[in-house]
Amino acid sequence: xxxxxxxxxxxxxxxxxxxxxxxxxxxxxxxxxxxxxxxxxxxxxxxxxxxxxxxxxxxxxxxxxxxxxxxxxxxxxxxxxxxxxxxxxxxxxxxxxxxxxxxxxxxxxxxxxxxxxxxxxxxxxxxxxxxxxxxxxxxxxxxxxxxxxxxxxxxxxxxxxxxxxxxxxxx
Numbered sequence: 001x002x003x004x005x006x007x008x009x010x011x012x013x014x015x016x017x018x019x020x021x022x023x024x025x026x027x028x029x030x031x032x033x034x035x036x037x038x039x040x041x042x043x044x045x046x047x048x049x050x051x052x053x054x055x056x057x058x059x060x061x062x063x064x065x066x067x068x069x070x071x072x073x074x075x076x077x078x079x080x081x082x083x084x085x086x087x088x089x090x091x092x093x094x095x096x097x098x099x100x101x102x103x104x105x106x107x108x109x110x111x112x113x114x115x116x117x118x119x120x121x122x123x124x125x126x127x128x129x130x131x132x133x134x135x136x137x138x139x140x141x142x143x144x145x146x147x148x149x150x151x152x153x154x155x156x157x158x159x160x161x162x163x164x165x166x167x168x169x170x171x
Contacts, residue, residue, distance in 0.1 A: 040133050046095035047123040047131035054099045059126070064142035067135065070120040070127040071143060072098040076106040077113035084115035087151045089144060091160040092118060097125050105159060119143045 057074045075084065086109065090101050101118030121139040123131025147156055 037133065041131060044094055044133065045123070045131045048095070048097065049123075049125060052097060052099040052125070057099070061126070062142050062146045064138060066138055067122050067129050068127060069122065069139040069143055070098065070125050071117050071146075072101065072120070073115055073117045074101075074103065075113070075115050076103050077110070079113060081113060084113050084151075085154060086112050086114045087147055087154060087156045088114055088116045089147055089156055089158045090116060090118040091140065091158075092120075092124075093160075099125060105157070117143065117147055 054072065057072045060071050060073065062069050062071060077085075086106075088106055090098075092098060092101060098118035098120045101116065103114075103116060106112070106114035106116055119139065120127045121131070122129030122135045127139070129135065144156075144158070
């Protein structure tokens with residue numbers, strides 16, 4: 001089943017026909033787990049989609065199986081001196097947005113040319129889809145894999161802020 005609604009409808013129709021949970025292969029425990037996941041999405045994640053004015057950042061969209069993720073990137077250091085020496089992949093917190101990402105921690109390495117990538121996972125900013133804890137890992141993986149291709153062997157520093165950001169960063 002792809003959604004909570006489909007799963008609950010299956011359970012309700014099985015119960016109405018007298019089949020009970022065994023006919024639909026649903027137990028009260030499995031229903032509780034599904035409902036808790038949906039509740040976690042509502043209480044933990046704080047997605048917004050409104051437009052945020054952005055200066056000095058570049059937007060790109062990375063497609064992956066099952067969706068796409070919006071990435072905002074910016075350069076720090078003396079970019080006229082050449083390509084980035086260090087890449088930073090940032091995952092904003094549960095109510096954060098990539099458009100608002102600061103240059104930290106690149107400001108700790110002032111002598112280094114850095115490129116910072118901040119992502120808006122599904123349901124945030126311009127990333128399509130519904131915000132869900134389940135969808136975070138795939139979006140994080142897609143952004144990291146694309147950044148690995150761009151970095152071409154140069155170091156990548158992964159960081160997150162607060163709950164969602166740390167969850168993605170550790171994945």
